[in-house]
Amino acid sequence: xxxxxxxxxxxxxxxxxxxxxxxxxxxxxxxxxxxxxxxxxxxxxxxxxxxxxxxxxxxxxxxxxxxxxxxxxxxxxxxxxxxxxxxxxxxxxxxxxxxxxxxxxxxxxxxxxxxxxxxxxxxxxxxxxxxxxxxxxxxxxxxxxxxxxxxxxxxxxxxxxxxxxxxxxxxxxxxxxxxxxxxxxxxxxxxxxxxxxxxxxxxxxxxxxxxxxxxxxxxxxxxxxxxxxxxxxxxxxx
Numbered sequence: 001x002x003x004x005x006x007x008x009x010x011x012x013x014x015x016x017x018x019x020x021x022x023x024x025x026x027x028x029x030x031x032x033x034x035x036x037x038x039x040x041x042x043x044x045x046x047x048x049x050x051x052x053x054x055x056x057x058x059x060x061x062x063x064x065x066x067x068x069x070x071x072x073x074x075x076x077x078x079x080x081x082x083x084x085x086x087x088x089x090x091x092x093x094x095x096x097x098x099x100x101x102x103x104x105x106x107x108x109x110x111x112x113x114x115x116x117x118x119x120x121x122x123x124x125x126x127x128x129x130x131x132x133x134x135x136x137x138x139x140x141x142x143x144x145x146x147x148x149x150x151x152x153x154x155x156x157x158x159x160x161x162x163x164x165x166x167x168x169x170x171x172x173x174x175x176x177x178x179x180x181x182x183x184x185x186x187x188x189x190x191x192x193x194x195x196x197x198x199x200x201x202x203x204x205x206x207x208x209x210x211x212x213x214x215x216x217x218x219x220x221x222x223x224x225x226x227x228x229x230x231x232x233x234x235x236x237x238x
Contacts, residue, residue, distance in 0.1 A: 007034040012222040019227040022191055022234060025216045026184040028224055033180040038069070039218040040176045041187055043194060045231075046213040048206065051167045055205045058173065059166040061143045062197035066186040067161030069179035070112075074155050077116035077124050077138065082148035089152030090159075091115075095124075103127055109134060113158045115144045115151065135164070142166075163194070173198065180218055191216075192234040199232055 004012070011032040020028065026041070033039055049056040075093040076086040077100075086094050093099065093111060102108040104127055114131060116124060116138035124131075124138070131137040138144040142164035146154045165175045177190040202210050214231040215223040 008220065008222065010034070015222050015224055019225050019230075021230060022188050022216075022226055023184065025224045025226055026187040026191070029187070029216055029218055029221070030180055030184060032221060033218055035218070035220040039180045039220055040068075041178050041180060041182070042217050042219070043175050043177055043191060044215050044217065044223070045173045045175075045198065045211060047167060047171045047173060048209045048212050049167060049171050049203060051169060051171050053205070056203045057167055058198070058201050058203065059139075059141050059164075060197055060201040061162055061164045062175075062194050063157060064161035064163060064177060064190040064193055066178060066182065066190050068163070068176055069182060072113060072159045073111040074158050075111040075114045076151060076155070077114065077120040078148060078151065079117070079120055079123075080148070082117040082120070082151060085148045085151040086155070089155040091151070091155055095120075100124065100127060103130055109136070111136075113144070113164075114138050115146065115154050115158065117148050117151070118145060121145060135166070139164075161190075165194075165198075188234075191231075195231050195234040 011034055014032050015028065029041055047058060049058060051057050073092045075095060076091040077095045078086050083094060107130055114136045128137050143154065144164065163175055165173050167173055175194050177194060178187050211228040211232045214226040214228050216226060217223040
């Protein structure tokens with residue numbers, strides 16, 4: 001079992017063994033944060049799906065209304081006319097053969113999101129193993145494979161706080177929703193946007209309880225439980 005430090009243990013003492021409302025949890029997250037940097041606030045959910053079946057995998061994107069509170073570096077894989085669209089859209093990096101070799105051979109990952117045009121996908125298939133480990137492989141379902149003329153919009157959305165998510169092998173979904181320095185109400189609103197997206201993404205084949213557990217935590221802090229029923233209703237739907 002991992003050994004936690006004194007500051008973590010002190011923070012954990014302030015978390016009661018009960019369900020918190022989203023507003024209570026976000027306020028508590030801010031109060032107990034102890035790291036010497038602006039920690040990321042994260043939501044971790046356990047879903048009642050079987051990700052071994054392709055028709056029960058949950059995969060989508062959400063545009064957080066208040067962003068992520070960080071500078072997002074965008075890498076674009078494209079060619080031909082797409083290069084001009086990527087430049088006009090303000091891409092931080094446009095992949096060429098040298099950069100792709102650096103990703104493949106050195107595991108270089110100095111960017112936060114990758115966007116590609118359809119024609120470029122055939123050239124980056126070899127990067128799937130490297131990019132996939134970090135969840136950065138462009139995919140049409142996550143809105144990161146777009147037509148060349150849509151690159152400026154996709155780049156703008158990525159910078160504004162568009163987050164792609166998917167179930168892992170254990171049916172968990174992990175999503176950042178901001179920074180500890182955010183106002184608590186902005187964190188709640190970002191969480192509501194994610195929960196609504198998660199609700200809409202429920203597979204038609206999913207039976208029984210969809211959201212089994214929902215916790216909020218920070219990069220370094222203890223987890224805070226939210227009532228799954230309340231969490232799933234945050235988007236304004238039952």
